[in-house]
Amino acid sequence: MNVQFDAALVARYDRPGPRYTSYPTAVRFSPVVAEAAYTAAVAATNATAGPVSVYVHVPFCASPCFYCGCTRIITRNTAAAANYLTYLNEEIRLRGAQLEGARVVDQLHFGGGSPTFLTPTQLAATLTHLGQHFRLNTGAGREFAIEVDPRTVVAADIQSLADMGFNRISLGVQDIDPVVQAAVNRVQPLEQVRTVIDAARQARFESVSVDLIYGLPCQTESTFTRTLAAVAELRPDRVAVYGYAHLPQLFKAQKHIDARALPTAATRLRLLGLAVERLTAEGYVYLGLDHFALPTDELVRAQREGTLVRNFQGYSTQGGTDLLGLGMSAISQVGDAYVQNLKTLEGYYAPLAEGRLPIERGVQLTQDDFIRRHVIQRLMCDTVMSFTEVEARFGLDFTDYFAGELVALEPMIHDGLVVREPQGLRLTPVGRPLMRNVAMVFDAYLQAPVLAGPARHSQTV
Numbered sequence: 001m002n003v004q005f006d007a008a009l010v011a012r013y014d015r016p017g018p019r020y021t022s023y024p025t026a027v028r029f030s031p032v033v034a035e036a037a038y039t040a041a042v043a044a045t046n047a048t049a050g051p052v053s054v055y056v057h058v059p060f061c062a063s064p065c066f067y068c069g070c071t072r073i074i075t076r077n078t079a080a081a082a083n084y085l086t087y088l089n090e091e092i093r094l095r096g097a098q099l100e101g102a103r104v105v106d107q108l109h110f111g112g113g114s115p116t117f118l119t120p121t122q123l124a125a126t127l128t129h130l131g132q133h134f135r136l137n138t139g140a141g142r143e144f145a146i147e148v149d150p151r152t153v154v155a156a157d158i159q160s161l162a163d164m165g166f167n168r169i170s171l172g173v174q175d176i177d178p179v180v181q182a183a184v185n186r187v188q189p190l191e192q193v194r195t196v197i198d199a200a201r202q203a204r205f206e207s208v209s210v211d212l213i214y215g216l217p218c219q220t221e222s223t224f225t226r227t228l229a230a231v232a233e234l235r236p237d238r239v240a241v242y243g244y245a246h247l248p249q250l251f252k253a254q255k256h257i258d259a260r261a262l263p264t265a266a267t268r269l270r271l272l273g274l275a276v277e278r279l280t281a282e283g284y285v286y287l288g289l290d291h292f293a294l295p296t297d298e299l300v301r302a303q304r305e306g307t308l309v310r311n312f313q314g315y316s317t318q319g320g321t322d323l324l325g326l327g328m329s330a331i332s333q334v335g336d337a338y339v340q341n342l343k344t345l346e347g348y349y350a351p352l353a354e355g356r357l358p359i360e361r362g363v364q365l366t367q368d369d370f371i372r373r374h375v376i377q378r379l380m381c382d383t384v385m386s387f388t389e390v391e392a393r394f395g396l397d398f399t400d401y402f403a404g405e406l407v408a409l410e411p412m413i414h415d416g417l418v419v420r421e422p423q424g425l426r427l428t429p430v431g432r433p434l435m436r437n438v439a440m441v442f443d444a445y446l447q448a449p450v451l452a453g454p455a456r457h458s459q460t461v
């Protein structure tokens with residue numbers, strides 16, 4: 001077994017921490033680093049002619065799920081989407097031109113919000129426009145993914161998505177219990193989920209992914225056991241089980257959640273333990289953090305081969321690929337730059353109306369950032385990290401460079417989370433659910449007060 005859930009240990013290490021979809025994390029982005037840094041990074045990386053990933057953000061949803069912390073706009077006005085697409089198309093044109101036709105898009109991801117807020121016609125037109133300005137890989141090796149809200153589609157829509165070229169699909173399920181669904185304002189009968197998954201199988205989608213959340217109001221061990229059993233029976237290729245972070249001061253919709261109905265900390269832990277136990281018993285491989293996949297899934301193969309990476313979409317197979325984020329609030333990662341687009345519609349539209357990129361802020365990586373990002377990635381993706389590999393890659397002496405970090409790791413070594421071997425570090429099965437805590441030791445930006453205080457990151461479990 002590659003993961004073991006020790007509730008007492010997990011409770012002891014439960015503290016706010018980043019999910020490391022980037023390093024430095026987005027809280028370090030500043031307006032000082034914006035469009036010029038991005039443009040320079042694109043020009044520099046174009047010379048490599050390497051493949052790129054493209055993320056397209058569709059910010060609209062028809063109704064608010066009360067747990068949601070995403071950047072989204074609640075509306076039933078479909079004209080809002082039509083207006084948004086006009087500006088998105090302009091961004092596609094500007095960003096595509098910067099690549100000078102040099103690079104192929106192997107990975108495309110539509111996320112949100114709800115991409116299926118757009119009609120199939122609008123989605124198809126957006127893909128056509130992307131194809132006119134980017135070199136989209138239309139062959140078998142492409143990974144074109146879309147997030148689907150089962151409440152907004154019928155089976156025929158799923159076939160339309162396949163016809164457009166999408167071959168991976170992910171569905172928000174969260175919980176199947178009607179009481180929990182009512183408490184979070186996301187009423188979605190299991191049959192709707194089954195219809196989408198059956199249609200995806202019929203349309204030969206290569207990967208079907210399901211998201212669940214533990215820690216929601218009214219969840220109990222018995223309701224969550226039923227949710228896990230139903231999902232196991234649907235047999236998606238991937239399952240993500242996120243922890244709900246109740247931060248109503250940050251996310252307005254969460255004010256509608258009755259805090260008295262939230263599970264206690266002890267119940268939360270048991271819910272997470274249930275997920276780990278049930279999914280691994282059903283044959284899923286624990287990838288890390290909150291992600292599970294069937295042994296046949298390409299993420300498991302990538303982990304075996306040491307090519308798994310983390311980026312803004314979570315775990316991904318495309319190591320070293322630059323990522324272009326298009327749409328309101330989307331984040332790009334190119335060369336030594338991370339940049340984020342403006343986070344309101346008005347803000348996003350204004351520069352595009354003048355033919356400029358809608359970039360608001362970002363960060364440029366230092367050599368120390370590159371080194372630490374690599375160490376954190378290897379721990380979070382491979383669960384082992386070789387001192388000699390880091391030394392050869394960056395020309396440093398690991399035990400010198402990270403002398404303080406190796407001392408800080410000692411309590412975790414003592415607690416059995418991680419083993420220090422002559423050649424490197426290895427997370428143990430009980431340490432794997434706590435990989436964020438181990439990674440945090442190598443994060444130069446997490447000074448002591450940040451580690452101790454309430455933070456802008458979710459709890460590690």
Ligand code: SF4
Nearest residue numbers: 061064065068070113
């Ligand atoms: S959870 Fe998804 S569908 Fe619900 S409000 Fe948030 S982005 Fe929209």
